[in-house]
Amino acid sequence: MVKKTKRRNSHQSKRRKTLKRRYKRNRVSHKRKNKSGGMMPAGAMVPGEGRVEDLNLKPLNEVYPIQTIDFLDQLYVKESKKEKFFYASEKEYLKGKIDKDTLKKNLKKELIEDYEDFYNKSEFIDEMMNDVDIYGVREYIDSYKIEAGKLGSIEAHGATIADSKKKPMYTKVPLGLNLILLNPGGKGKYTRKPYDVTINYPEGSLIEDYYLEFNPTYTDKEWHTTIRAVGVYGNEEINSYEHTKLQNLLENIQHHRVIDKRMSTEDVKRENIKDDYGIIAKTPPMTHLTNANGYYIYSLSSILRTISENLATNPQLPKYYACSFCRDGTCDVYGTDALSKCNTDGLPTIPENIFDTDTNESLIDLRRQSSLSGSNALRYFTSIIKELIDYGNTHHMPWLNELQRLNEKYTYIYEEVCYILQLRVSLAL
Numbered sequence: 001m002v003k004k005t006k007r008r009n010s011h012q013s014k015r016r017k018t019l020k021r022r023y024k025r026n027r028v029s030h031k032r033k034n035k036s037g038g039m040m041p042a043g044a045m046v047p048g049e050g051r052v053e054d055l056n057l058k059p060l061n062e063v064y065p066i067q068t069i070d071f072l073d074q075l076y077v078k079e080s081k082k083e084k085f086f087y088a089s090e091k092e093y094l095k096g097k098i099d100k101d102t103l104k105k106n107l108k109k110e111l112i113e114d115y116e117d118f119y120n121k122s123e124f125i126d127e128m129m130n131d132v133d134i135y136g137v138r139e140y141i142d143s144y145k146i147e148a149g150k151l152g153s154i155e156a157h158g159a160t161i162a163d164s165k166k167k168p169m170y171t172k173v174p175l176g177l178n179l180i181l182l183n184p185g186g187k188g189k190y191t192r193k194p195y196d197v198t199i200n201y202p203e204g205s206l207i208e209d210y211y212l213e214f215n216p217t218y219t220d221k222e223w224h225t226t227i228r229a230v231g232v233y234g235n236e237e238i239n240s241y242e243h244t245k246l247q248n249l250l251e252n253i254q255h256h257r258v259i260d261k262r263m264s265t266e267d268v269k270r271e272n273i274k275d276d277y278g279i280i281a282k283t284p285p286m287t288h289l290t291n292a293n294g295y296y297i298y299s300l301s302s303i304l305r306t307i308s309e310n311l312a313t314n315p316q317l318p319k320y321y322a323c324s325f326c327r328d329g330t331c332d333v334y335g336t337d338a339l340s341k342c343n344t345d346g347l348p349t350i351p352e353n354i355f356d357t358d359t360n361e362s363l364i365d366l367r368r369q370s371s372l373s374g375s376n377a378l379r380y381f382t383s384i385i386k387e388l389i390d391y392g393n394t395h396h397m398p399w400l401n402e403l404q405r406l407n408e409k410y411t412y413i414y415e416e417v418c419y420i421l422q423l424r425v426s427l428a429l
Contacts, residue, residue, distance in 0.1 A: 057391065059428045060377040060384070061353045067376055069200045071180050071320055072245050075151055076144040087111075104132055144245060146238040151180075152318035153253060154303060155230045155274075156212040158325025161299065166332045167414035169209040171301035172381050174308035178202050180322045181373070182250070198246065198322075199373050204382035206372055208334065209411055212303060212325060214280060215295035216272035231274035232303065234318060253322060277317055282306050301411045335370035336378075342418030347426050354378075354421070377421075384424050391427060399423065 057063075089106035092098045098106070111125045161169040173179055181199040201207050214230045240248035275281055283306040285296035300323075311317055331338070336355035343349070355375045372378050385407050392400035403423075406416060 056429070057387070057424070057427045059351075060424060061351070061356065063387075064376045064380050064383075066356055069202060069379070070198070071178055071200050071202075072198060072249065075146045075320060076240065076245055077147065079143040079145060087114075104129060107132060142242060144240050144242065146235070146240075146249075148237040149234050149316060150318060150320065151235045151238070152233065152277075152321045153235060154179075154212070154232050154300075154321050154323045154325070155228075155253070156214050156298075156325045157230075158210045158212050158300075158327060160327060160329030160331055160334065161209045161211055162329055162331045163413055165414070166330055168329075168331050168334060168338060170206055170412040170414070170417050171209045171299075171304065171410055172412075173201050173203050173205050173207060174304055175203045175382065176311050176319060177304060177308060178320045179207070180320060181327075182253075182322060182324045183327055198249075199371060201373050202379055205379040206381035206417065207300075208327075208372065210300040210325060210327065210329075211286070212298045212300055213291055213293075213295055214273055214298070215291065215293045216269070217293060229272050229274055231276075232279040232307070232321075233274035233276040234316075235322075249322065253324060277307075277310070277314060279303060279306050279310070282310070299411075305410050335372055336375060337370040338414065339372075339378075339417065339421065342422055344415070344419050344422045347419070347422035348429065350418075350421055350425055354425075381420075385420060388420070388424060388427075 087107055087110045089098065089103050089110060093100070093103040108125065108129060111128060163169060179201040181201065216228055216230050235252060238248055238252045280298070283298055283302050285298055286302070287297065290296055307317060333341070340350060340352070340355060354377050377384070385403060388403050389400065389407060391397065392403055406412070406420060
């Protein structure tokens, strides 16, 4: 009996010495290779070993610094050819009918009239007049185009989805897709003017979720019936000059509109609901109920999910979508104004610099100052979740299962978004 006790005590003593040596080795080792061959920082936890010390993450604004995104610059391809471009006054000048001073006077009048609704008219005209003053008549101008099939459209009636507490519902833009929103958030009207800018949501970004109704008929207060094309469809080739990229994009989408034309219900559906890729047909509506006009109601998240699930099998599906639908609703507050009020128990508040917005001084930005699209951290919402899961796996955190559950979701309630962001902030303190 005594021998067994000594043997057991001897075994326990050896085990303690082994653990002590392992702990000491972990403390002094500042660089260790993980299974993939990479270097693990000092204090990181090796699976199966005791926790040595926490490894703080960098603040969000350092990991995801502010930057400006303009999908139009990515979509438009510069033409190899150059086109002649003359105004009437330029033609008279080239023929020797007027002198340079008269050219400048007459040309400025033509430019003002031609670009009456252009977003930065004064700046553009001054630039052209300066070129005329230095170089004489501008004979050539570069042209650009978006190739057919590169840009799709999601055109519908819309409204922000709110929960019972009048807080927005959210979704994330699936990987491989990018959205160009043409209407300001929180607004219930179309703002299709040449001086609008696009609102860009890249893949993986957080965006508010919306009801989408693909009914082409609309009756206004004066009982005028308007019919317009709605649906998920591809665009034909869009041609433009440098200074009219956005204007030509809007005109291309407006081209699908038919105003004040009365047709039978079946004709309306057949001619004005465009489902080029079968996305609407493959997407289940939110409920079996229809709206007042007899059309099913969908959500933006469900439409994006269907597009994402079909990307691999249908290479014709565009990766970029110009989205045009109303973005108002019953929410008390929208955008980062709502997220700045996050107050998950036990977690720190979200610093204001997380919601710092990018700027583009060359454009008049009609996007709300609190737009989710302006925060670079929120553009990487999917990456933030993955970052937390990696951290949880490395450190065996108790919240790991919850983050893995949230990662599988397509839609989020307000409290879930707050929890994710505030948890990430807590790990950078």
